[in-house]
Amino acid sequence: MLEKNNPKAWLYLLPALIFMIVFMVYPIIDVFVYSVEEGYNFVSQRSSGFGLYNFSYVLHDTYFLQAVKNTFIMVIITVPISTGFALLIALALNSITKLRELFQTVYFLPYVTNTLAVGLVFMVLFKKTAYSDGLVNLLINFFGGESVDFIDGPYWAKMFVMCFYIIWIVLPFKVLLLTSALASVNKMYYNAAKVDGTGSFRIFMKITLPMISPTIFYLVITGFIGAFKEYSDAVALFGTDLNAAGMNTIVGYVYDMLYGDSGGYPSFASAAAIILFTIVLTITCINLLVSKKHVYYT
Amino acid sequence: MMDNKEKIIQAEKKDKKKKIIKNVLIYSFLAAWGLMVLFPFYWMVLTSFKSYASYNGEKIPRFYVTDPTFSNFTNAFSQVPLGRYLLNTFIFTVVTTAVMVIVVTLAAFAFSRLEFKGRNLLFTVFLSMMMIPSELIVITNFVTITNADMRNTFQGLILPSVMSVFYVYLLRENFSQVPDQLYYAAKVDGTSDLKYLFRVMLPICRPTVVTIIILKVIECWNSYVWPRLITDDKNFYLVSNGIQEIRQNGFGRENIPAMMAAVVVISLPLIILFLVFRRQIMAGVSRGGTKG
Numbered sequence: 280m281l282e283k284n285n286p287k288a289w290l291y292l293l294p295a296l297i298f299m300i301v302f303m304v305y306p307i308i309d310v311f312v313y314s315v316e317e318g319y320n321f322v323s324q325r326s327s328g329f330g331l332y333n334f335s336y337v338l339h340d341t342y343f344l345q346a347v348k349n350t351f352i353m354v355i356i357t358v359p360i361s362t363g364f365a366l367l368i369a370l371a372l373n374s375i376t377k378l379r380e381l382f383q384t385v386y387f388l389p390y391v392t393n394t395l396a397v398g399l400v401f402m403v404l405f406k407k408t409a410y411s412d413g414l415v416n417l418l419i420n421f422f423g424g425e426s427v428d429f430i431d432g433p434y435w436a437k438m439f440v441m442c443f444y445i446i447w448i449v450l451p452f453k454v455l456l457l458t459s460a461l462a463s464v465n466k467m468y469y470n471a472a473k474v475d476g477t478g479s480f481r482i483f484m485k486i487t488l489p490m491i492s493p494t495i496f497y498l499v500i501t502g503f504i505g506a507f508k509e510y511s512d513a514v515a516l517f518g519t520d521l522n523a524a525g526m527n528t529i530v531g532y533v534y535d536m537l538y539g540d541s542g543g544y545p546s547f548a549s550a551a552a553i554i555l556f557t558i559v560l561t562i563t564c565i566n567l568l569v570s571k572k573h574v575y576y577t
Numbered sequence: 578m579m580d581n582k583e584k585i586i587q588a589e590k591k592d593k594k595k596k597i598i599k600n601v602l603i604y605s606f607l608a609a610w611g612l613m614v615l616f617p618f619y620w621m622v623l624t625s626f627k628s629y630a631s632y633n634g635e636k637i638p639r640f641y642v643t644d645p646t647f648s649n650f651t652n653a654f655s656q657v658p659l660g661r662y663l664l665n666t667f668i669f670t671v672v673t674t675a676v677m678v679i680v681v682t683l684a685a686f687a688f689s690r691l692e693f694k695g696r697n698l699l700f701t702v703f704l705s706m707m708m709i710p711s712e713l714i715v716i717t718n719f720v721t722i723t724n725a726d727m728r729n730t731f732q733g734l735i736l737p738s739v740m741s742v743f744y745v746y747l748l749r750e751n752f753s754q755v756p757d758q759l760y761y762a763a764k765v766d767g768t769s770d771l772k773y774l775f776r777v778m779l780p781i782c783r784p785t786v787v788t789i790i791i792l793k794v795i796e797c798w799n800s801y802v803w804p805r806l807i808t809d810d811k812n813f814y815l816v817s818n819g820i821q822e823i824r825q826n827g828f829g830r831e832n833i834p835a836m837m838a839a840v841v842v843i844s845l846p847l848i849i850l851f852l853v854f855r856r857q858i859m860a861g862v863s864r865g866g867t868k869g
Contacts, residue, residue: 287770288691292699295684298740299706306717307709313716368610371603378604384855385611388618390862391851393799395817396840399824400617403624403833410633414620417637447614455863508712511801511817519821530712537719538806548716556710 313549326546333550342522343551346532353442353528354506361446362498365453370487372454373461383458390451398444398515405429405440430517437517437526444512449505453498460494461487489575496570500563507559510534529555618844625649625838632834649838656828658811659839662819669804669815670797673735677793678786681744686774688745689752690760700749706742711802719806729810738803744789747864751785752778788861791854798847816843 313319314333316326337343368386372379389397405415407428416426427433429440468486477485488495510530513521521527522535529551536548624632626645632638653659687693688700718737727733755778763773779786801817808814814822820843828835851858 285691285693288687288693288696291683291687291691291770294680295703295740295745298680298736299703299742301721302718302737302740303706303709303714303742306714306721309717309720310713368607371607374603375600375607378607382607382611383859384852385614387855387859388614388848388851391795391847391858392844393817393820393847395799395801395820396843397617397621399820399836399840400621403837404617404620408831411636411638414638452862455859459863508710514801514821518825533712533716534802534806537716545716545720552713552716556713559710 310549310552313546314553316546319544319546333546334554337547337550337554340547342527342535343529343532345522345525346527346529349438349526350507350509350528352438353445353509354503356438356442357445357449358499358502358506360442361449361453362495362502364446365450365457365498366495368450368454369457369461370483372458383455386454387451389448390455394448394511395515398512401440401444401447402430402516407432431524434525437524440516441513441526444516445506445509448512449502453502456494456498457491460491464490492574493576496566496574500566500570503562503566504559507555507562529558621837621840621844624834625841627834629832629834649835650842652828652832652835653839653842656835657819657823657839658814659819659823659842661812662814662816663842665813666798666815668731669734669738670794672731673738673797674790674793676735676739677741677744678790680739681741681748681789682774682779682786684745685748685752686770686778688749690774690778691770703742703745707746715803715806718803722807727807729808729813731813733807734804734813734815738797738800741789741793744793747789748782748785751782755781784857787854788857788864791850791858792861794850795847795858819843 315329315331317330317332318327372382375382404413406413407416407426407430411417412420412426413429415429420426427436429436464487468490469482472482472486508530509528513526513528513531517524517526521531527535533548533552533555536544536551623640623642626642626647626649627635628644628646628648631644684703688696688703722728722733722737725733727736759777760773763777768776799817800815804813804815805818805821808818811822820839823836823839
């Protein structure tokens with residue numbers, strides 16, 4: 280029989296517990312302590328007192344406000360477009376049989392690539408240099424437009440590349456999940472609808488969409504969370520000095536405060552990180568509330 | 578009678594035509610996006626084979642190479658320490674993944690097969706750890722590792738990257754599906770728990786273990802934030818930081834073809850891994866991956 284209380288179990292758990300306590304539990308508590316320690320000095324490891332000064336500093340920092348603005352724009356643009364477009368691709372994939380595997384494999388490729396490396400390729404494609412305007416600009420010229428410097432140029436040009444790259448990067452995951460959700464809808468429903476002579480748009484609205492709504496909402500929620508944590512993709516396109524490029528994100532601000540040219544302020548970093556997660560938590564709760572109303576769980 | 582039959586044939590023809598048009602539209606849409614996905618890869622491979630002079634001589638870039646050269650690849654290994662970056666990343670990936678598999682397996686085994694007081698409570702605590710965003714814990718970990726004098730060391734890179742709570746959950750689910758009878762039989766034979774775990778449980782749950790390993794390898798190979806925070810000595814850079822370093826002050830001047838060669842070298846291992854383990858990776862990601 281199973282021993283009711285096996286003390287050896289703790290031996291098996293020990294490594295995991297040590298890693299978890301040292302690198303997860305203690306840090307999550309500590310980050311709150313840091314965020315209220317005023318005037319914390321990294322070298323002497325002393326602070327001058329406790330209070331909410333760090334939060335007020337961060338909230339009044341123009342770099343932080345710029346980062347918040349950038350992040351919100353990225354979220355608002357990329358989450359709906361990437362989810363909608365992924366649904367479109369998944370529907371198309373689901374309606375074909377030939378070459379389907381091939382398309383699925385190709386579409387998944389960006390997921391396994393190093394974002395820093397491929398970002399460099401995007402930079403080359405969009406960048407305007409002394410030698411050449413870059414491929415994208417040549418394309419724009421071909422259609423009669425003027426060249427734009429997408430990497431060092433106007434704000435909206437940079438934002439466009441940023442969002443385009445984010446969508447390119449996040450699409451594989453969404454397409455994969457939506458394709459398997461669509462494939463798992465019971466064919467019986469479609470056949471019944473066909474017998475009734477239901478139009479294809481109506482079938483989509485009344486059968487397909489409700490059946491895959493849990494996956495869609497899962498993607499929307501994780502999409503929001505992921506987009507709010509946007510950082511590496513921005514570095515890939517605009518380099519490490521995101522403040523100078525005016526393209527910093529909230530997570531980027533946290534890391535800049537912690538380390539780098541403007542770094543050495545774990546207290547400010549903690550305050551900014553906590554503000555970020557208050558935002559993310561709020562949005563996620565709103566998402567969950569909305570999903571309760573609209574998601575159909577079988 | 579004739580009239581009706583003709584009508585039906587005509588309607589069928591019309592239907593067929595509609596279907597063909599629909600198929601053409603769908604396939605061209607899919608192909609268009611496929612091109613969009615593949616184009617950056619094509620462009621990086623193409624550019625990496627162009628010589629510096631010919632690349633900069635092309636005001637309108639060519640879509641083919643006239644005189645392919647390997648010099649960019651040799652430059653990537655000789656002018657910047659790309660080999661060093663690759664070796665570092667390889668060591669980091671292998672050690673982190675190996676330690677993670679051991680730690681996760683032992684924990685999942687305890688949670689699924691051994692009885693002890695407070696098991697369910699502890700498991701709930703474990704699960705709640707999944708919700709902790711890495712951005713919050715990175716700050717203290719940075720301070721911890723810095724104070725422990727582990728900046729620019731492999732320990733500093735690896736230790737905080739090991740634990741993945743989600744994989745404990747995934748593996749425990751799989752372990753729980755293994756019939757109890759096997760365990761009792763092993764116990765009767767006097768097999769130790771550890772032996773049972775490695776001889777019976779792990780072989781049965783191999784697909785899940787493989788999935789976990791592959792996902793972790795991808796994560797390690799592409800990790801950027803933690804290595805950037807904890808290393809400023811080039812000798813300990815991983816590929817992500819390496820490519821950033823190459824971009825900022827790599828080849829002296831803006832040598833795009835050489836940069837693209839470095840990008841190709843860095844991307845290749847994971848692309849090969851993906852093509853070999855395509856099914857496992859896609860199945861694994863749809864079960865437990867999050868990104869985007």
